[in-house]
Amino acid sequence: MSNTEMPKAYESKLYEDEIYAAWEKSGFFNPDNLVGEPYSIMMPPPNVTGVLHLGHALENALMDAMARYQRLNGKKVLLVPGTDHAALPTQAKVEKMLMEGGMKNPRQELGREKLVEKIREFAESSRATILGQVKKMGTSCDWSRLAYTFDAPRNIAVNELFRQMYNDGLIYRGYRVVNWSTKGQSTCSDDEIEYIERASVLYTFKYSKDFPITIATTRPETKLGDTAVAVHPGDERYQKYIGQIFTVDVGAEKPLEIKVIADEGVDPTFGTGALGVTPAHSPVDFLMYEKQKASGNPIGLIQVIGVDGHMTKEAGSYAGLTVEDARAKFVGWLSEQGLLEKEPEEIVQNVGTSDRFKDVIESLPMTQWWLDVQKIIPSKGKSLKDLMAEALTTGLNGNTEQKVTITPERFTKLYLHRVENLRDWCLSRQTWWGHRIPVWYRGKETFVGNGTPEGEGWEQDPDTLDTWFSSGSWTFSTLGWPEQTVDLKSFHPTNWMQMGYEILYLWLMRMVLMSTYALGEIPFKDAYIHGMLRNEAGKKFSKSDANGIDPLDIIEKYGCDALRLCVLSGNTPGNDSRFSAEKIESSRNFVNKMWNVSRFILMSIGSDVLPPSQGGGEGVVAPATVADHWILGRLETVTNQTGKLIEQFDFSLAIETLREFIWNDFADWYLEIAKIQQKDETLRTSTNEILLYVLKQSLVLCHPFMPFVTEAIWKEFGTGSFVMVSTWPKVTGLFDESSEKQLVALQELIIAIRNVRSQNKIEPKKLMDVVFVVNNASREFIESNREVISALARVNSDFALVEKYEAATTDVSVVRKDVSVFVKMETVVDPVKEKARIEKEVIELTTYLVSVAQKLSNEEFRSKAPEKIIMSMEEKQREAQAKLDALRKS
RNA sequence: GGGCGGCUAGCUCAGCUGGUUAGAGCACUUGCAUGACAUGCAAGGGGUCAGAGGUUCAAAUCCUCUGCCGCCCACCA
Numbered sequence: 001m002s003n004t005e006m007p008k009a010y011e012s013k014l015y016e017d018e019i020y021a022a023w024e025k026s027g028f029f030n031p032d033n034l035v036g037e038p039y040s041i042m043m044p045p046p047n048v049t050g051v052l053h054l055g056h057a058l059e060n061a062l063m064d065a066m067a068r069y070q071r072l073n074g075k076k077v078l079l080v081p082g083t084d085h086a087a088l089p090t091q092a093k094v095e096k097m098l099m100e101g102g103m104k105n106p107r108q109e110l111g112r113e114k115l116v117e118k119i120r121e122f123a124e125s126s127r128a129t130i131l132g133q134v135k136k137m138g139t140s141c142d143w144s145r146l147a148y149t150f151d152a153p154r155n156i157a158v159n160e161l162f163r164q165m166y167n168d169g170l171i172y173r174g175y176r177v178v179n180w181s182t183k184g185q186s187t188c189s190d191d192e193i194e195y196i197e198r199a200s201v202l203y204t205f206k207y208s209k210d211f212p213i214t215i216a217t218t219r220p221e222t223k224l225g226d227t228a229v230a231v232h233p234g235d236e237r238y239q240k241y242i243g244q245i246f247t248v249d250v251g252a253e254k255p256l257e258i259k260v261i262a263d264e265g266v267d268p269t270f271g272t273g274a275l276g277v278t279p280a281h282s283p284v285d286f287l288m289y290e291k292q293k294a295s296g297n298p299i300g301l302i303q304v305i306g307v308d309g310h311m312t313k314e315a316g317s318y319a320g321l322t323v324e325d326a327r328a329k330f331v332g333w334l335s336e337q338g339l340l341e342k343e344p345e346e347i348v349q350n351v352g353t354s355d356r357f358k359d360v361i362e363s364l365p366m367t368q369w370w371l372d373v374q375k376i377i378p379s380k381g382k383s384l385k386d387l388m389a390e391a392l393t394t395g396l397n398g399n400t401e402q403k404v405t406i407t408p409e410r411f412t413k414l415y416l417h418r419v420e421n422l423r424d425w426c427l428s429r430q431t432w433w434g435h436r437i438p439v440w441y442r443g444k445e446t447f448v449g450n451g452t453p454e455g456e457g458w459e460q461d462p463d464t465l466d467t468w469f470s471s472g473s474w475t476f477s478t479l480g481w482p483e484q485t486v487d488l489k490s491f492h493p494t495n496w497m498q499m500g501y502e503i504l505y506l507w508l509m510r511m512v513l514m515s516t517y518a519l520g521e522i523p524f525k526d527a528y529i530h531g532m533l534r535n536e537a538g539k540k541f542s543k544s545d546a547n548g549i550d551p552l553d554i555i556e557k558y559g560c561d562a563l564r565l566c567v568l569s570g571n572t573p574g575n576d577s578r579f580s581a582e583k584i585e586s587s588r589n590f591v592n593k594m595w596n597v598s599r600f601i602l603m604s605i606g607s608d609v610l611p612p613s614q615g616g617g618e619g620v621v622a623p624a625t626v627a628d629h630w631i632l633g634r635l636e637t638v639t640n641q642t643g644k645l646i647e648q649f650d651f652s653l654a655i656e657t658l659r660e661f662i663w664n665d666f667a668d669w670y671l672e673i674a675k676i677q678q679k680d681e682t683l684r685t686s687t688n689e690i691l692l693y694v695l696k697q698s699l700v701l702c703h704p705f706m707p708f709v710t711e712a713i714w715k716e717f718g719t720g721s722f723v724m725v726s727t728w729p730k731v732t733g734l735f736d737e738s739s740e741k742q743l744v745a746l747q748e749l750i751i752a753i754r755n756v757r758s759q760n761k762i763e764p765k766k767l768m769d770v771v772f773v774v775n776n777a778s779r780e781f782i783e784s785n786r787e788v789i790s791a792l793a794r795v796n797s798d799f800a801l802v803e804k805y806e807a808a809t810t811d812v813s814v815v816r817k818d819v820s821v822f823v824k825m826e827t828v829v830d831p832v833k834e835k836a837r838i839e840k841e842v843i844e845l846t847t848y849l850v851s852v853a854q855k856l857s858n859e860e861f862r863s864k865a866p867e868k869i870i871m872s873m874e875e876k877q878r879e880a881q882a883k884l885d886a887l888r889k890s
Numbered sequence: 891g892g893g894c895g896g897c898u899a900g901c902u903c904a905g906c907u908g909g910u911u912a913g914a915g916c917a918c919u920u921g922c923a924u925g926a927c928a929u930g931c932a933a934g935g936g937g938u939c940a941g942a943g944g945u946u947c948a949a950a951u952c953c954u955c956u957g958c959c960g961c962c963c964a965c966c967a
Contacts (some may be wrong), residue, residue, distance in 0.1 A: 009929065202967085216967055230967095267966065284965040350964085400925050407966090410894070414962075417893085421963090501962090538960095569915080570903050575895080576960090578902060582916050589929045600926030653904075656914065671926080695961090751933080757921095758933040764922055794924090848911055860947040869909050869948090876910070 006602065010595035012559025017713040020135055023711075027520040028071070028725050029243045030142045031491075040491035041067055042475050042524075043134075043141060044499050045149060047086035049093045049125040053541055054533045054567065054579055055500065057551040060137040061564040061705075062498045062530065062651065067140050068704040069646050072728040078491050079170040080478045081141035083127050083136055084152035087434030087467035088192075092184060092356040094119045094433075107185070109485075112432050113890050119433045123150075136552055138560050138707050140724070145487075147478045149470040150435070157471050157477035159438040159450040161518055166448045167441075170372050170384065171427065177279075177286040178426055182309035184357035186430040187368055189466055190423060191506050193361055200349035204272070204342040205334050207248040207258060212241055215276040218349055220334070221326035224252040224315045227300035228277035230288060233262035237272055238499075238538050251333060252304065253316035259299050263288055268559075270374070281305060281363045303365055365400050368461070369428040369437060377517070387516040388419045388509060396516060402493070404512065406527045407649050408573040409505060427466050434464035472510035475523035476532040497524040500532060501574060528649045531576035533567065539579060554584060558807040561706035561864060562588035568651045568705065590659055591709050594702060598713040604678060605688040612717035617692030624686045624750050625677060626746070626785070629739035631670040635694050639729045655705055662698055668695035670694070670746065676791050697729045721781060745777055745816070746785055752814040753793040756823045759837075760812065770795045773805045773820040782819060795823075813838075817882040838887060852877045 027033040041063050046056055063079060071077040098106040098118070106115055127148070134141065147154060165171040178187045180783035204216040213229050225268060231238040249255040265284070266275050279289035292299045304315040311318040312327045318326045334340050352361040359852040373384045380387070390396050392412055393401035406412045409767040428437055440447040440458040447453040452460070473481070475497075479488040493515070499508060508527060515523035532538055541548050554563045565587035571577045610616035623629045638661040645654035670691075677687040696717075703710040703723050714723040753770070762768060767790075772782050778803055782789070805820075809828045815822040852873060855861050862870065 006926090008927070218967080265965080270966055272967090282965075282967090287965090288962095396956080414894075505962095572904075575903095580902070580916090581903075585929075586915055587925095592927070594931045596927035596930085598926085603926070604957080618942090656904075660914080667926085668931085755933060761921080764924070764932075844911085851911085858947060862947080864947050865909075872910070880911095 006595075006599045008596075008599075010559070010592050010709055010712070012561065012591070013556070013710060016136075016138070016555075016560055016708050019708055019711050019715075020138060022721065023140065024143065026722060026725075027692050028722065029079075029140050030144055031076040034071070034076045034371070034725075035560075036074045036076045038078065038490040039067075039070045039126070039207060040078040040080070040494040041496050042080050042478055042494050043082055043139070044497075044503075045082040045084035045147070045471065045474065046130050047084050047089060048123040049086050049089045051126060052131045052137075052551060052565050053548050054551055054554075055541065056133070057137060057554075057563055058530060058533055058567040058571065059498060059500075060139045061132060061568050062528070063496075064137070064139045064141075064707070065564070065568065065704040066496055066498075066646070066652060066709060068724065069643075069728070071140070071725065072700060072703065073643075074727070076490075078145070078487075079139065079141040079524070080145050080147060081131070081139070081143060082147035082149070082474070082478060083130055084471055085123060085148065085434065085467070087464055088184070088186065088188070088429055088431045089356050089467070090123055091115075091119055091431045091433040094122050097122075107432075116201045116432050123433075134551060136555055136560065138564070140707070147474075149467075149474070149477075153480070154470060154473075154477045155435060156450060157473050158435045158465065160482045161469075161473055161514065162438050162465070163449050164518065165371065167378050168379070170375055170377065172370055172372060173367060174370050175365060175367045176290075177281070177283045177363045178368055179352065179354075179368050180307065180362045181354040181357045181359055181365070182307070182362060183359040184354055184431065185307065187366070187426050187428065188354055188356075188361070189468075190353050190428050190652070191468075191868070193479045195350045195352055196229065197348055200347055200351075202345045202347050203331060203340065204345070205339045206341065207246070207250055207256065208339070209337075211246055211248055211258070211275045213238060213260070214272045214699065215273050215274050217276060218347070219323075219327070220330045221311070221315075221318070221323050222281045222304065223276055224280045224311070224318060224326075224330065225278050225280050225302040225304035226248060226256060226258060226276045227279060227302060228259045228261045228288070228292070230261050230263040230266050230275045230277050231273060232268040235266075235268040238274060250330075251317045252302070252738050253314050254318075256302075257300060260291060261288070261297070261299065263291070280365045283348075283363055283574055286363075286365065294736065305362055305364060307364065308470065309362065335642050361375055368426050368463075369439075371425040371427055372426060373422050373513075380520075384513050384517060385419055385422055385540060388422075388512050391512045391516055391522050392416060392419075396520065396522065402522050404522050404524060404527055406529060407653065408529065411501065411529050411574065415504065415509065418509065427469060428461075428463040429466060430463055430707070432464060434467060436468055437461040437463045437465060458474075468506055468510050471507060472514035473518065475511055475515055476519055492519065493522045494524045496526050496528065498528040498530060498794075501529050502532070504529065520806075526649075529574050530571065531574055534576055534578050536578060536580045541638075549579070556752070558584050558588045559591060561591045563705075565590060565655060565705055569655050571652055573649060590663070591706055593663055593667060594709055596715065597662065598673065598695055598699075598716070600671060601691045602716060604675075605692060608685050609692060612692060616687065617696045621690050621693045622686045623690065624683055624733070626742045627670060627673040627733070627788070628686065629736045631666065631690065631694055632745040633735040633737075633740055634665050635697055635729070636731060636733075636735045639697070639701060640731065643728065646704065651705075658698075658702055658705070662702070666694060666698065669743075672792055673788055676787050678786075683745045699723050700726055700729060742781065745781075746788070749792045749814075749816055749819060749821070750789060752816065753789075753795065753821060753823065756812050756814055757794070760825060760829075761824075764794065766794075768793075768795045769824040770799045771805055771811075771822045771824070772799055772801045773822070774801050774803065775818055778818040815841075815878050815883055815886045820886055840886055842884065845880055845887070849880050849884065851878070 016392060023029060043063060044059060046052055066081045067077050095106045103109055162171060179193055181188055200218045202216055202218050203220050204214060206214050215229060217223060242262050243260065245257050245259045247255050247257055277285045277288055279285045279301040289299055289301055302314050304312055305323060306312045311321045313319045318329060321329065352357060354361055376383055391404050392415055395401065424838045438448060438450065439461040440453050442458045447458065453460060475491055475494050476488060479485060479492055481488055511523040515521055532540060551563060562584055566584040598667060623632055638657055641657050642654050645657065674687050674691055677683040699710040699714055700723060709725050757768065774782055786797060805822060807822055811822040812825060812829055812834065856873060
């Protein structure tokens with residue numbers, strides 16, 4: 001074997017690209033080349049607004065760990081890669097860049113076609129970068145099924161979905177108050193509003209001297225469009241005015257006709273108990289307007305703010321002013337007229353801002369496309385809201401197979417609460433990048449469907465669809481829907497989805513909505529919600545890349561495996577975690593440890609056992625020593641634990657379990673013991689076989705988390721196969737409790753002797769002389785481990801085993817429960833110090849024994865605690881007592 | 891105004907369907923260039939589990955309250 005060529009340290013750069021290329025070429029990323037039960041994961045498509053950051057590294061690590069684990073367990077795994085065109089956000093981003101480059105108004109200057117072309121160029125370049133990054137992260141996705149939310153197949157799915165929802169009467173065109181971004185010149189949905197706290201001024205005033213009711217507002221300029229004052233129906237103060245109309249002149253185009261109306265929603269105890277109603281510029285007021293209309297007691301609607309953020313001609317003397325200027329002017333007028341009832345009051349207020357354009361959202365009345373979430377779907381007898389709730393509670397139609405489980409569970413409550421309060425979804429955007437609304441108009445005719453209708457004179461709606469409309473269909477549009485493809489049948493519902501909690505409402509909910517509506521299926525069975533990755537100081541990695549870290553830089557420096565381990569360790573469901581230099585180094589070191597363990601094994605087994613290329617390490621192993629039994633038992637325990645942990649989505653603990661096993665058990669103990677066993681002719685072959693066996697299994701166990709290094713080592717075996725498509729270890733019944741106990745005892749003994757050396761500053765090179773005091777039970781145990789003890793504790797191997805021993809003044813004692821060791825010093829041991837050391841131990845033991853005795857003598861404990869607990873406590877008591885007795889004797 | 895999460899070793903975090911003398915990584919102390927690895931080895935030090943009550947034979951773990959820190963939601967004019 002040529003394994004001596006393995007370099008001392010694992011250099012990730014030498015392997016990763018080559019290995020990824022080999023995996024790709026092997027075809028095993030494509031489930032068509034695998035057998036077994038289908039298992040599918042859809043990659044949350046990164047937005048082409050930018051390139052990938054560390055958060056995406058976490059997502060890729062999560063998805064790929066799961067995909068690889070499932071593949072090793074014989075599943076036919078599909079992991080679909082893709083990107084999201086991110087309609088409005090991408091346009092916002094490109095416009096911002098163009099404006100930074102000197103353009104004043106990109107839409108005006110370039111026009112629709114040219115601007116869309118610019119955005120497409122940007123998107124394509126981001127897309128290419130992103131896909132390259134995904135490969136660098138080692139993600140085992142099927143590139144033959146690569147999808148993009150804006151490609152032709154996805155466009156068909158979007159149009160078809162729209163058509164069906166329209167035909168079901170769920171999608172409608174309606175005039176109502178929308179969220180309007182003046183800067184973005186577009187609507188946005190309720191979910192795209194970010195509320196920020198800011199200082200504001202509350203003005204309390206009357207419309208005119210003889211108006212009987214005082215009202216308050218932080219937006220005086222909108223009052224130019226007031227058409228009513230609402231009071232609580234039971235409010236005695238205002239009872240007599242209800243139904244009356246007052247005409248006031250506040251300087252708008254026409255004098256305002258203010259009707260006093262009653263509405264249950266008004267809180268009579270708050271403020272003046274009266275509310276100025278501005279139907280055109282407040283969603284709540286608009287509802288009152290509709291309610292009044294429905295009750296046959298209509299009030300007016302006057303739009304005083306335009307789409308450009310300036311006052312309209314309805315605002316009369318205020319027309320053309322910005323809202324800020326209009327506000328100042330109106331407040332000035334109120335003050336002059338003596339209409340302000342109180343000094344203006346400074347308050348803190350939440351205002352909605354556009355999450356993309358960052359400006360304050362105006363409420364304006366407009367005709368837009370909406371998705372009705374309340375309406376009963378004819379074929380289903382339920383509303384979209386009902387479907388969305390069912391999917392998380394009882395399962396669709398009570399079918400528990402069609403139920404989404406969210407980890408951690410607490411997000412389920414959030415989701416359901418949100419669903420309950422869901423309002424109709426505004427689908428149309430006035431930006432240009434994205435799926436065009438699939439609706440055509442000709443005079444009074446409307447056509448909804450896929451592609452331009454036949455005949456002359458049709459014009460397509462100029463608006464585009466909310467980007468989440470296409471991402472909502474991701475789990476099935478990627479599988480060929482609306483065609484009833486084989487993929488769709490095999491892989492939907494998908495098995496697992498992971499995402500950050502920040503898109504729970506935006507995305508998870510919409511996937512459930514779309515999938516339950518279109519397919520009558522949940523989009524995925526399990527949703528794993530991860531937290532955000534923060535920097536060392538606990539700050540968010542901002543999207544503007546100011547303190548962002550490029551995952552490629554990390555990969556370049558530390559390797560992909562280290563990055564993956566790093567982002568997964570310490571990351572628990574739903575909780576944020578931090579990324580730091582120290583953490584990545586620690587992960588890199590573990591990768592290197594794996595490498596060196598393998599390096600040692602491949603170098604030392606020589607020709608004694610069959611080389612791996614001829615099946616070495618595959619067959620039956622023959623444990624000969626306690627250590628052999630122990631390590632095989634540990635491997636089995638760890639195999640069980642790791643599998644269970646991954647299936648519970650507890651990736652961090654799985655990694656910790658593996659690290660502990662490989663580093664502490666396998667490398668620090670078994671390898672050291674194996675070096676001794678290798679020198680023994682009768683043990684050499686079996687030891688080497690076990691080394692190779694445990695190594696191979698460990699590589700498989702670690703592969704989901706560190707795919708590259710495990711594959712690189714596997715390659716050294718020269719089998720020509722991939723660890724990626726090997727088999728997750730099976731439980732073989734090699735666990736042996738007594739070996740486990742014995743080895744732990746051996747470890748404790750060796751550590752104790754090493755401790756004597758350290759405490760007494762005896763140089764490591766010197767072999768110490770010791771005497772073992774044993775009883776019948778422990779004699780055999782020590783004798784059979786003579787060589788191991790000698791080598792690992794560094795004592796002369798010809799030590800005596802006696803039953804009684806009179807300690808000399810040059811001896812230091814080590815006491816275990818049924819073995820004592822006397823270590824011979826060259827000089828007289830300081831009797832005071834030695835006594836103190838023993839005293840300390842005696843005190844610790846005594847204290848412990850007292851507490852145990854207290855518990856055990858407690859009647860209630862004895863009668864109520866389970867048998868198992870009592871027995872284990874009694875066992876511990878015996879052990880501690882034995883040790884204490886031995887200590888006292890010495 | 892509602893709701894949620896966090897508070898465990900110097901730092902970052904596990905553990906929390908109650909039951910070993912509370913763990914890991916990093917940092918720290920003391921030794922080691924021990925033929926796999928100094929990206930390492932060995933031996934250590936370090937915590938009244940935010941505080942106060944309660945339930946229980948038993949609480950970091952369950953309940954109540956309080957205090958900080960963070961997040962989400964909400965039409966209080």
